[in-house]
Amino acid sequence: MRRRPRVGGHASAATRRRRRAPPRASRRSVASVSRRGRSETVLVRRVDASGSQRGPDELAVEEPLEIRLDGNLVGTTMRTPGHDHELAAGLCHGDGLLAGAVVRRVRYCMPGGSCAPRLAGRGPGPPPPADLAPDAARFNVVDVETGGAAPVPVPRVGTTTSSCGLCGSTSIDELRARLAPLPPVEPFPLGVLVGVAERVRPDQELFAATGAVHAAAAFDRAGEPLVVREDIGRHNAVDKVVGRLLLDGRLPPGGDLGLYVSGRASFEIVQKAWAAGFAAVVAVSAPSALAVEAARTAGLTLAGFVRGGRLNLYSPG
Numbered sequence: 001m002r003r004r005p006r007v008g009g010h011a012s013a014a015t016r017r018r019r020r021a022p023p024r025a026s027r028r029s030v031a032s033v034s035r036r037g038r039s040e041t042v043l044v045r046r047v048d049a050s051g052s053q054r055g056p057d058e059l060a061v062e063e064p065l066e067i068r069l070d071g072n073l074v075g076t077t078m079r080t081p082g083h084d085h086e087l088a089a090g091l092c093h094g095d096g097l098l099a100g101a102v103v104r105r106v107r108y109c110m111p112g113g114s115c116a117p118r119l120a121g122r123g124p125g126p127p128p129p130a131d132l133a134p135d136a137a138r139f140n141v142v143d144v145e146t147g148g149a150a151p152v153p154v155p156r157v158g159t160t161t162s163s164c165g166l167c168g169s170t171s172i173d174e175l176r177a178r179l180a181p182l183p184p185v186e187p188f189p190l191g192v193l194v195g196v197a198e199r200v201r202p203d204q205e206l207f208a209a210t211g212a213v214h215a216a217a218a219f220d221r222a223g224e225p226l227v228v229r230e231d232i233g234r235h236n237a238v239d240k241v242v243g244r245l246l247l248d249g250r251l252p253p254g255g256d257l258g259l260y261v262s263g264r265a266s267f268e269i270v271q272k273a274w275a276a277g278f279a280a281v282v283a284v285s286a287p288s289a290l291a292v293e294a295a296r297t298a299g300l301t302l303a304g305f306v307r308g309g310r311l312n313l314y315s316p317g
Contacts, residue, residue: 037061037081037082038060038061038080038081038082038206039058039059039060039061039206039209039210040058040059040061041056041057041058041059042056042057042059043055043056043057044056044057058209058210059210059212060080060206060210060212060213060232061080061081062078062079062080062232063078063079063080063081063140064076064077064078064079064140065077065078065079065081065084065087065088065140065141065142066140066141066142067087067088067091067092067142067144068109068115068141068142068143068144069092069097069098069143069144069146069150069152069153070143070144070145070146070147070148070150070152071115071143072152072153072155073153073155074091074092074097074153074155075155077091077233077236078232078233079231079232079233079236080206080213080230080231080232080233080236081139082231083229083240083243083244084108084139084142085106085107085142085243085247086229086239086240086241086242086243086244086247087142087231087236087239087240087243088106088142088143088144088243089103089106089144089242089243089246089247090238090239090240090241090242090243090244090246090272091239091243092144092150093242093243093246093251093275093276094238094239094242094271094272094275094276095275096178096275097150097151097153098146098150099150099151101146101149101150102146102149103144103145103146103246103247104145104146104147105145106142106143106144106145106247107142107143107145108139108141108142108143109141109142109143115141115143172290172293172294172297175271175274175294175297175298176297178275179274179275179298181297181298181299182255182274182277182279182298182299182300183255183299184299185255185279186255187280187301188221188258188279188280188301189221190311190313192221192222192223193223193258193280193282193301193303193306193311194306194309194310194311195223196217196219196223196225196258196260196282196306197260197262197282197284197306197307199219199223199224199225200215200217200219200225200228200260200262203215203217203225203228204228204230204262205230206230207230207262212232213230213231213232213237214230214231214232214233214234214237214261214262214263215228215229215230215237215260215261215262216228216229216231216234216237216238216240216241216259216260216261216262217229217241217259217260218241218244218245218253218257218258218259218260218278219257219258219259219260219282220256220257220258221256221258225260226257227241227244227245228241229241229244234261234262234263234264234269235268235269235272237261237262238259238261238269238272238273239272241259242272242275242276245257245276246276251276251277252276252277253276253277253278253279254277255277255279256279257277257278257279258278258279258280258281258282258301259273259276259278259280259281259282260281260282260283261281261282261283261284262284263283263284263285264283264285264286264287264288264304265281265283265285265286265287265288265291265302265304266287266288266291267288267290267291267294269281269283269291270287270291270294270295270298270300270302271294273300274294274295274298274300278300279300279301280300280301280302280303281295281300281301281302281303282303282306282311283302283303283304283305283306284305284306284307285304285305286304286305286312287302287304287314292314292315292317295314295315296315296316296317299316300315301313301315301316302314302315
């Protein structure tokens with residue numbers, strides 16, 4: 001059976017391996033390049049029962065990304081550089097900041113460049129407050145542009161950690177007010193859900209190199225991964241997947257796509273999946289109690305502990 005092409009022009013893992021020359025060059029996208037890339041090598045001392053020796057070790061890079069919406073500050077999150085435009089667009093969508101507005105463009109705000117805030121319906125406004133020092137701005141400030149169609153966001157103060165992300169809704173009642181239950185769809189076959197992790201693993205190249213990042217993936221009803229993204233923050237990885245689908249005009253997916261995450265399924269992960277219209281969430285680890293409640297409220301399939309040919313099905317209950 002022919003494999004479906006991946007969203008965003010991604011080839012299969014085998015095809016990428018054939019194309020990779022030299023290996024490290026393929027990890028860096030020109031469109032998403034950072035000052036240092038997604039990983040860097042340091043010398044470490046490895047110690048075991050036989051003694052110690054020095055050698056190279058590859059580490060995932062973690063840097064701040066300041067996100068703006070029409071020039072207005074949303075907040076700053078710690079992330080692994082790469083696919084920054086997708087991260088910014090996906091976060092704005094998942095947190096309801098777009099309010100139905102169409103994303104016209106996403107771009108980096110270079111030092112001295114013009115990313116002036118555009119107040120809704122009133123043209124450019126005063127200079128935006130910045131969370132980042134001027135020397136950290138290159139490729140670390142991204143603006144999501146809707147032409148002023150989106151409401152002016154309330155900025156989140158300070159820099160959030162990669163484990164938290166920029167949190168959106170904080171209660172089931174708030175989600176009910178913002179999101180309608182998902183339309184009923186045919187459930188994903190359990191055999192498909194059980195096998196998703198193994199099909200995503202070949203695309204987790206940064207994890208294989210560093211052991212320090214999470215993965216998220218959008219997969220179809222055959223279990224084929226269509227978009228795979230990695231980041232030191234699992235919320236960021238999900239935002240990158242959602243952002244890619246949004247920029248490709250694939251949201252909502254109409255019940256045809258599920259979301260895979262390589263860690264636990266928190267309330268925040270389920271919230272993002274619900275907002276994007278995923279029909280299922282598959283997690284390698286456990287969900288939280290609030291995540292299960294949110295999934296059942298949304299009418300979203302939620303599976304946890306998906307490993308070794310087994311899973312726990314938490315929603316539907």
